[in-house]
Amino acid sequence: MESVFQLKEIQYKDILQVERMDIPLHKITCIIGESGSGKSTLLKMLNNLISPSKGEIFFKDESIQNMDSVELRRKVIMLGQNPVVFPSTIRDNFHIALGFSEKELLPDQKLEEYLRMVHLNKSLDQTVETLSGGEKQRLALARVFALDPEVLLLDEPSSALDEETETLIIEETVNYTKKYNKTLIMVTHAKLIAENYGENIVRISKGRYVMKEEK
Structure with a gap:
């Protein structure tokens, strides 16, 4: 299976350690683990928002340390838990x-x-000041879709949503990923979301990559 990211001998301070990880291209990868285990840190390293203390990360066989960060982030777009809206x-x-x-x-x-x-x-024409936190989160996701990235990095993309809306949004995101042949890498607190939608599940525990489960 072709990889979009490869991580080799990665360490980030004392927060995260990954000996080897391959994230498949054009698949839905869910990253799960307890709070504070390093999930968000892993996501930020994939588009070079932060750099590992040691080791190397490859995007389509090219070291991201050698890539222009702006160009990388146009291909690999991250949506954090508290996205900025203008x-x-x-x-x-x-x-x-x-x-x-x-x-x-x-x-x-x-x-x-x-x-x-x-x-x-x-x-x-509506101003964003009139939107709730959950609506701003959804606007930020719609904005990511419009940017047409190769890879979507989503950090708890439905954290501000009720359960019913969360299911709708996750389903739409999965549908977008499959329809346009994208790669989706998503941190989620909900084990059920990972089980229902994840084609590849990465489990992080206490700062270590402990398991990868493929469907």
């Missing part, structure tokens, strides 16, 4: 993100399609 309209949030990534602006019809994908029934 204090303007929903439309402007899409446009600003697309501008940062040097991508063409999309027509309103396409932007509205992304909003529907995350079940956010709002006008593009």
Whole structure:
């Protein structure tokens, strides 16, 4: 199976240690483990937001230490637990993100399609100040879809959502990943989500990669 990421002899301070890890291309990988085990640290290293203290990470067989970080993050986009939204309209949030990534602006019809994908029934002219925390999280996810990355890194993408909405959003994200042949790497606190949607499950315990389960 082709890998999108390979980690070799990785250590990050005293937080995380990985001797060897392969994350498959065009698959859904769920990262699970107890709170504070190093899951978010692992995710941040995959698009070089932080660098390992030792070891090497490869993206499609190229060491990310040798890659331009901006170019890497345009291909490998991370959505954290508390995503930044810009204090303007929903439309402007899409446009600003697309501008940062040097991508063409999309027509309103396409932007509205992304909003529907995350079940956010709002006008593009609405200001983000009127949105709840969960709605801002969904807007940020829709923005990631619009950026068309090769790899989506999602850190608890549904943490601010109720259980019913969480299921809808995870399903839409999985559908997007499969429809457009993306790679999804997702940290989740919910074991059921990992079991239902993860094609590859990475388990982190006390800062160590302890198990990988493939379906």
